[in-house]
Amino acid sequence: MSDNQRWIPLESNPEVMNKFLTSVGVSSKWRINDVYGLDSELLATLPSPALAVLLLFPLNDKFESYFQKQEEAKKSESVSPNVYFLKQTVGNACGTIALIHAVANNLDRIDVSTGHLKNFLDATKDLSPDERAVKLEADVGLSSAHEESAQGGQTEAPSRDEKVNLHFIALVEKDGGLYELDGRKPQPVPHGNTTRETFLEDAAKVCRELMAVDPEEVHFTLVALTAAE
Secondary structure (H helix, E strand, O other): OOOOOEOOOOOOOHHHHHHHHHHOOEOOOEEEEEOOOOOHHHHOOOOOOEEEEEEEEEOOHHHHHHHHHHHHHHOOOOOOOOOOOOOOOOEOOHHHHHHHHHHHOOOOOOOEOOOHHHHHHHHHOOOOHHHHHHHHHOOHHHHHHHHHHHOOOOOOOOOOOOOOOEEEEEEEEEOOEEEEEOOOOOOOEEEEEOOOOOHHHHHHHHHHHHHOOOOOOOOOEEEEEEEOO
16 A cells, blocks of 8 residues: 555544535435444344445454455455455545445445546446556545545544554445455455345344454444435
8 A cells, every 4th residue: 555645534433424425426315324233133223225334443463364364265256347346545545445335336226416426436437446546546526525524523533644553344235245345455355145135134244253353352333334214
């Protein structure tokens, strides 16, 4: 990842994330909501349907080792060519990239009006993940929307030069498969089959597995892109 360009980190806060989504043209019919727990009863309190789950977790040696083993184990598994995947080359941009992944893989259900995000998705739909990253680096509209939203969190926004050890990934359903989308990785990570009806439970299982990598760690936050209440 290049250190030449860094954004202010985006807080894992539905208000901040929804401000960003609205500002870039995502329909207000879809909202980011907190996920308060991964058991079935708490998941059932979320508005339905849920289109994506975003997990914020700490980058430490345990996770880096886990991801290295995961990449080796899954490198031969197939990935649907219809999955929209964007590499991360901008520092601290993982929150916005996770939101882009959440929306871009659900365009059959989400209305995105003319604006910065629609322009970006239209311009990058046929590009490679690396080419999309280059486009994001140069996208003034999306970077400005990110910066404005990042400044509106509940806590004081860190400096753009501060290296934050927390990282966002997105989980989405595409063509019957469950995918983990992490711009730090070379490609989407497949997690088996899922359906639109079972997606939330299946995504929760993946989150539980990730959280079990470091069970003493408490810095996990979960949100979901769902229908508005």
